[in-house]
Amino acid sequence: MKVLPSIQSPRDLRLIKKEHLPTLCEELRRTIIETASKNGGHLGSSLGAVEIITALHYVFNTPEDKIVFDTGHQAYAHKLLTGRQKAFGTIRTKNGLSGFPKRCESEYDTFGVGHASTAISAALGMAIARDQKKEKSKVIAVVGDGCLTGGMAYEALQNAGLLRSDLLVILNDNQMFISKRVGALGKALTKLLTTKYVQLAEEKATNFLKRFDELGNNAAKLAKRARSILFPGTLFEEMGFRYFGPVNGNDINEMIEVLENLKDVKGPVMLHVVTKKGKGYKPAEEKPTKFHGIGIFDVDTGDTIGKSNSVTFTQAFSDALLKLAEKDKSITAITAAMPEGTGLDAFRDKFPARYFDVGIAEEHAATFAAGLAAGGSKPVVALYSTFAQRCYDQIVHDICLQNLPVVFALDRAGLVGEDGPTHHGVFDLSFLRDIPNLILAAPADENEMQHMLKTAFDANAPFVLRYPRGAGFGVKMDDAPQNLEIGKGVWLKKGKDINILAIGNRVHPALKAAQALAEKGVDCGVANMRFARPLDTGLIDEALTLSPRLVTTEDNMLAGGFGSAVAEYLTDKQADFKLLRLGIGDEFVEHGKVSQLYDQLGMSAGQMTDHILKWKTK
Template sequence: MKVLPSIQSPKDLRLIKKELLPTLCQELRDTIISTVSKNGGHLGSSLGAVEIITALHYVFNTPQDKIVFDTGHQAYAHKLLTGRQAAFEHIRQKGGISGFPKRYESEYDSFGVGHASTALSAALGMAIARDQKKENSKVIAIVGDGCLTGGMAYEALQNAGLLATDMLVILNDNQMFISQRVGALGKFLTKLLTKQYVQLAEEKATNFLKRFDDLGNNAAKLAKKARAILFPGTIFEEMGFRYFGPVNGNNIEELIEVLESVKDVKGPVMLHVVTKKGKGYKPAEEKPTKFHGIGIFDVETGDTIGKANGITFTQAFSQALVKLGEKDTTVNAITAAMPEGTGLDAFRDKFPTRYFDVGIAEEHGATFAAGLAACGLKPVFALYSSFAQRCYDQILHDVALQKLPVVFALDRAGVVGEDGPTHHGVFDLSFLRSVPDLVLAAPADENELQHMLKTGLYCGRPFVLRYPRGAGFGVEMDAKMKTLDIGKGVWLKKGTDLTIAAIGNRVHPALQAANALEKQGVSCGVINMRFVKPLDTQILDEALRISPRIVTVEDNALIGGFGAAVAEYLADKGAAFRLLRLGIPDRFVEHAKSAQLYEQLGLNAQQIEQRILNWKNK
């Protein structure tokens, strides 16, 4: 008889015998593997965190006690244990539950998340709120070791140490080189140090020694240093945390024992647990990077199914950057912990001394790139559009203000599909368009992307190149890269009734819509604008001379986006015009397949055609 179906909430979990917990953990893994193989998702991290999540819900009184996830891509077991087993089958699907914690999805999701390094700040805020309201509850933050590479995490750590309120931080460490530290000695010392009488004795001894002026203080410091020899938590101790660990994060019995011992320790507590990414599924254990975020795959072999035909935008960028790097040794590449996701792994393997992974530290990455550019190098900082939101000030203050020639390659611009609103890159045109001296470019297809990358590298200006996730349009790649005229669009076809001015990956759907409109007697021109900033006003003036009807199409927010730039120009010009702006409305877009989202948003070829017809006939 299976254990998991009987658990509809953590209250049910806390009623079962401890001996059944290993079986439950295996059932959780089986369910996660089976579901992700059909839907895609974040597999490796979720498999590694099964025991941590199960133990936390077993020991603590959730949802009164609050668990705060960092990034949230490891929370699948949490969803299964908190009343969402039936819904889990449709995770990340249209109308289904999210792949990340969401406050309005469940009372057990205490804080919504999708970006890294936020849990410590949120948990500290919750702990202080609890104190002010005089409530009796626990606050636990689960933080991956990768998330500690983000500066925001350290800001929260130092503030937590200063405020000294009660909170527990679980440092989920899946770095393989630390695994040997979880041995007999480590277990013994961790058990010993989590005993209450040992904690009290340590505090009393320290207080006693401090009574003897400098000699006593020196002795207390020496004792602390001696403890640090066996424990790698010195930095956390210095920041005001009580450090325990490391412990085996994939041993449910050991985890429960330690959690029960530390749950009532006063002040900030850091519990260091070591887990194996992809635990329990051999392909994910052997290739953790591949199974971090994966599409549909065969459970037996681990092979992905239904790969896109042709080259993706990311692959086009990757190949072009390597070619440019071969010819120019001043080209450097930077990523914020996403070498495979951004395609920089190929550049890394070929030019390791010119490749830099700054960790989850987009702010530092942008200013680091500015430093390289200030000394004559050509840096390309590749990151996801939604993560570029984190380094807005650095782009404005450290790059654009100084007119430094840094190329920002924003992957995953537009809607990204099943990862949902935390990852849709639909705001970059809006938040970057106001920055002076910044070039904003968006290629229509994978071939144009390589030319834009070369243009950005050699234009001598701050340059943003934004492009979407997934497959290109099957356009043949030119053998030789060329530079484009900055701020110049191109006519794809001319029409007498109206003109569609499109940007980025909506150019080809706009052209398809125009061709369909021609069959219905509507003469429709199409411009591939290429650049949002500087805007090609000459080509817009030409379109106005043909017809006062202009349609803009983009996969960015309508507020402040490309269509808004066109509207501003036409209004300031005092032109007589009629304008239809198609793009992302003023709301957060939920998760679904990208094709479903473009249809829902009215931005695929068929919807563009129909919306233009409805507008023209008004």
């Protein structure tokens, strides 16, 4: 008999006998694997965290007790145990469940997440709010070891240690180098030290020693340091946390026992658990990087299904970077824990001495690159657009203010699809366009990608290159990267009735729209603008001589984006014009297939055609 179907909420879970919990964990894994194989998703992390999540909901009184996930990519079991079992098959699909915790989706999703290193800060805020209201609930932050490479996590840790509020931080560690500590000795010592009797005895002994002036205080410190010899939590202890672990995070009974012991410990507590990423699914265990975020795949083999053969923008960037770095030994590459996702893994393997992975630390990556540039190197910082938001100050203050030649390669710019609003890179044109000294460009296709990268390195100025996720447009690739003229667009077709000024991945759809309009008797031109900054005002002036009707299209927010730049120029010029701007309005775009979202937002070729026809008749 299956256990999972009987659980509609954590209250049902707490009625399950402990001997049935290992079976439940296996059922959770099977459900996660089967669903992810159809919808894609963050598989490896979710499989590794099954026992942690099950134990937390079993021991704590959720939703009164609050669980905050860091990044949230490990929370699939959490969704299955908190009333979303029937809807779980819709995860990451349009109008279905989000792939991340989301406050409006469930009362059990206490904080919306998608970016790393935020959970401890949010959990601490909840703990202080609880204290101010004199409530007795528990607050637990579940963080991955990767999240602790981000500085924000340490800012929160030191603040939590200072405030001394009751807070449990669970460090989910799936790095293999630490796994040897999960042995008989570690298990026995953790079990011993988490019992209430030992905790009370330790507190009494410490208070007793502190009564004896300097000698007693020194003895207390010595005892604390002696304890830390056996435990790798010295740093957390020094920051004001009581550290326990490591324990086996994939042993449900051990997790429940330890959590029961720690449940009522006062002050900030760090529990270090070790898990196996991809636990229970051999392909994910053997290739954890591949299955961190995976598309549709065959459950039996682990092979991905329906992958396009077209060159992706990421691949075009990676290939061009290798060609350029082969000739120019001053080129260096930096990523924030995303070598495979940004295509820097090939650079890493070929030029390891010039490759730097700084962890989840975008702020440091930017200023580190500024230092490299100041020292004569040519750094490229490869980030997802959504994560570049985290180093805005460094781009302004450390790079552009000093006019340092740092290249930012912003992957996943524009709509990214199933990961949804936490990952859509739809703000970069808007938040970068107003920064002096910065060049801001967007290639129309994978071939133009390689030419823009060479242009960026040769510009000797701060340069942002933004490009979308996924396959390109199947265009023929030139043999070698060439320089483009900075701030200049190109006409693809000139129109007498209307002209579309397109940028980035909307250029090719604009060409299709122009063709469809021609079939309806509308002579529509298209220009590939290439640069949002500096803007090709000469091309815009020429477009006005052809027709006063202009259309802008971009994979970005309309507010402050490329279309806004065109509108500002035309308004300041006091030109006679009519302008239709196509892009993303004043909203956070939900998740769904990219093609569905483009249709919904009026940005696909077909929707462009319809919008332009309606606008023309006004």
